Amino acid sequence: NAGVTQTPKFQVLKTGQSMTLQCAQDMNHNSMYWYRQDPGMGLRLIYYSASEGTTDKGEVPNGYNVSRLNKREFSLRLESAAPSQTSVYFCASIKGTGQGDYEQYFGPGTRLTVT
Amino acid sequence: SQKIEQNSEALNIQEGKTATLTCNYTNYSPAYLQWYRQDPGRGPVFLLLIRENEKEKRKERLKVTFDTTLKQSLFHITASQPADSATYLCAPAGGGNKLTFGTGTQLKVEL
DSSP, rough: OOEEEEEEEEEOOOOTTOOOEEEEESSSOSSSEEEEEEETTTEEEEESSSTTTTTOOOOOOEEEEEOOSSSSSSEEHHHHEEEGGOEEEEEEEEEOOOSOOOEEOOOOEEEEEEE | OEEEOOOOEEEEEESSEEOOOOOOOOEEEOOOEEEEOHHHHHHHHOOEEEEOOSSSSETTTTEEEEEEETTTTEESSSSOOGGGOOOEEEEBBBGGGGOOOOOOEEEEOOO
């Protein structure tokens, strides 16, 4: 099992450009999450998907959109990148069976710089 | 609003000693709380989960306590090793299995 994979690993964008961050998990997990991590701020939830076909806003959703393409894949789109979106982005998933299995499995992250 | 506080200052301890990290939270009552380890340049890795009806949980050299009255969790690493050096994140659960992460405490274990 590869676990949670993210692409790309690094990206530099100019202000106003758009891009999609890809995330996939091969653990048959139900819920998936997107976080951003900034120095001194901790991990902050951008969007999450409790199950295939559903998405909900987290703490910092402005400037982002998401798509839960299928059970495996959850993408994050920046429509018009801004310097404030410079950050490290992590995708995570949980099995979330309702009987437990709440530990989150994280991907390796995407380091995004917007100039 | 929900707030989580972890020691922002790094914790330096000697090899073999017990490291104790603190997590305080306010303005909510999590059904469970998790601890993660994060190494530089990597994603967090799950360590332990403790539920609101559990006072203590152990896993090998790790121990977590959860005091819902004090709204505090303590994370202990016994017989610490240089390989335990990392940042440790506390994450109480909110609704819908969403976690709110603290900013983490950096632990450095010295020889």
